[in-house]
Amino acid sequence: MTADRVVIAGAGQGGLQAAISLRQAGFGGAITLVGAEPGLPYQRPPLSKAYLPAGKAEALVLRPASFFASKDIAYLPGTVVEEIDRNAGELRLAGPDAPKRLGYGHLILATGTRNLRPPVDGLEHACGLRTLADADRLRARLATPQRIAVIGGGFIGLEFAAVARKLGHAVEVIEAAPRLMARAVSALTAERFARWHRAAGTGLHLGTAAASVDAGGVSLADGRRIDAGFVLLAAGVRPNAELAGAAGLETGNGIRVDAQLLTSDPQISALGDCACFPDPRSGRMVRLESVQAATDHARLIALRLAKGAAEPYAALPWFWSDQGDLKLQIAGLAGPEAREEAVADGVVARFDAQGLAAVETVGRPAIHMKARKLLAAEAPATLDVLRDVAAA
Amino acid sequence: MVKVTYVAHDGARVTVEAEPGESVMQAALSNDVEGIIGECGGAMMCATCHCYVDEAWEVGAGARAEGEEDMLEGAASEVTGRSRLSCQIKLAPELDGLVVHLPEEQL
Ligand SMILES: Cc1cc2nc3c(=O)[nH]c(=O)nc-3n(C[C@H](O)[C@H](O)[C@H](O)COP(=O)(O)OP(=O)(O)OC[C@H]3O[C@@H](n4cnc5c(N)ncnc54)[C@H](O)[C@@H]3O)c2cc1C
Ligand code: FES
Numbered sequence: 001m002t003a004d005r006v007v008i009a010g011a012g013q014g015g016l017q018a019a020i021s022l023r024q025a026g027f028g029g030a031i032t033l034v035g036a037e038p039g040l041p042y043q044r045p046p047l048s049k050a051y052l053p054a055g056k057a058e059a060l061v062l063r064p065a066s067f068f069a070s071k072d073i074a075y076l077p078g079t080v081v082e083e084i085d086r087n088a089g090e091l092r093l094a095g096p097d098a099p100k101r102l103g104y105g106h107l108i109l110a111t112g113t114r115n116l117r118p119p120v121d122g123l124e125h126a127c128g129l130r131t132l133a134d135a136d137r138l139r140a141r142l143a144t145p146q147r148i149a150v151i152g153g154g155f156i157g158l159e160f161a162a163v164a165r166k167l168g169h170a171v172e173v174i175e176a177a178p179r180l181m182a183r184a185v186s187a188l189t190a191e192r193f194a195r196w197h198r199a200a201g202t203g204l205h206l207g208t209a210a211a212s213v214d215a216g217g218v219s220l221a222d223g224r225r226i227d228a229g230f231v232l233l234a235a236g237v238r239p240n241a242e243l244a245g246a247a248g249l250e251t252g253n254g255i256r257v258d259a260q261l262l263t264s265d266p267q268i269s270a271l272g273d274c275a276c277f278p279d280p281r282s283g284r285m286v287r288l289e290s291v292q293a294a295t296d297h298a299r300l301i302a303l304r305l306a307k308g309a310a311e312p313y314a315a316l317p318w319f320w321s322d323q324g325d326l327k328l329q330i331a332g333l334a335g336p337e338a339r340e341e342a343v344a345d346g347v348v349a350r351f352d353a354q355g356l357a358a359v360e361t362v363g364r365p366a367i368h369m370k371a372r373k374l375l376a377a378e379a380p381a382t383l384d385v386l387r388d389v390a391a392a
Numbered sequence: 393m394v395k396v397t398y399v400a401h402d403g404a405r406v407t408v409e410a411e412p413g414e415s416v417m418q419a420a421l422s423n424d425v426e427g428i429i430g431e432c433g434g435a436m437m438c439a440t441c442h443c444y445v446d447e448a449w450e451v452g453a454g455a456r457a458e459g460e461e462d463m464l465e466g467a468a469s470e471v472t473g474r475s476r477l478s479c480q481i482k483l484a485p486e487l488d489g490l491v492v493h494l495p496e497e498q499l
Contacts (some may be wrong), residue, residue: 045432045433045435046433046435058422059418059434061422062422064421064422064424066424067424070424080479214499291431291433295431320432321436322435327437327459329437364462365436365459365463365465366462366463367462368466369439369465369466370465371465373466
């Protein structure tokens, strides 16, 4: 079933990719890309990395303004989708230059996430890091040397900490879990990163939650006090699924979709950070926050809408994080029950009853690329094959 | 400005003008040249910005960056001696007129 009018809600990495891929796949109908943020769609990964010191916003832009005209894509920046009227097949919009209502044949929800506000007093004193506007606010704060507290020892908090430390700030990271990046990486990899951050001079406070924030720093649940001139809140995100929920679509850890990335309404798809989808390997419902998931989801949806392709989503997850000198790459996706084993220097395997689930490498790009091929192959990947690859 | 010519797999040529300091990958995206994806934004993490430097520029385009060869292992199309990750070729006045060829596939 093809629709002649596709509307994409959210103009981030995945929303833009859906528009690009629709035209590449030969979709000839109308495309409207609606985004709450001002300006052209941009990439977020550099916001916690190269952008902080360099500040080159042009380098973040994903496509020039001319792209939208040449591909006949209507782009509505600074416009919020406020409501989905499924009976009428219409959206209610709010924005200075936007029509009040916009009809759709097919709707793609690409609304991403927003920062999680944990139950901590005084969070108005903390800055988040999600958007270009957030990054610019942080850049201004980084201009003069000071003491910085980071709440959250996940990827974004740690990438920021590495940059801030390099710029000469005193940095303290507060993480409620007993180790860093606990949701996403093995204990072995987490430990390696903890050693690196400590050696760089960053203080790590693990297994203790922030209890309150004020203008002078952070008080921890265990009674300790961390003085800081400013506080970054990087304690995870929450999917923007309320719009879908209010329209009666199935939600739960994001907007629920099937293997075709369709929501409970066949006229509406969802992708990227806001979508909770069946992991092709394990069948578990997962939600990934990665460029790979956002763009591969977008490509699948575009092929379905443009060409009626019906293959289920099967792309291999991959991810990266740059923290100072350490380049982490992850191929595959390990479930919470996965075990871990160091296979070679900088190579950790995650495996479960089905075999190899994921490979984490630090500074081993060739092995990362081989692991991707191994994990994407038809035959189930095993630990032994990975050992051979790592030894070669 | 520095001129760069991209030759698509089907032989179509596009020439663009880029700022010195931009990478060959960025120059392609910011001028709407198809055939380069650049999924990781130039972090040398994806190998979807693969190109073949034209014979005439083999030396001029410089050597591969550290780790570049390893990432090229995962490129979707054939890797040759002239294969580069275009995010790692920084444009400079000496590269004015650079010609790169694009592979059939990036994914
Ligand atoms: C600082 C930072 C560093 C990162 N580093 C990495 C990395 O190294 N590697 C990696 O793989 N990933 C990284 N990521 C994650 C990656 O950027 C995201 O996974 C990706 O952007 C997800 O794309 P998306 O389209 O789903 O959502 P987004 O790119 O977040 O886009 C969603 C857009 O929808 C808009 N929106 C929301 N609601 C509405 C509405 N109702 N109406 C209109 N618009 C709306 C939002 O304003 C936003 O612009 C990083 C993210 C951040 C914030
Ligand atoms: S853009 Fe990803 S490796 Fe060049």
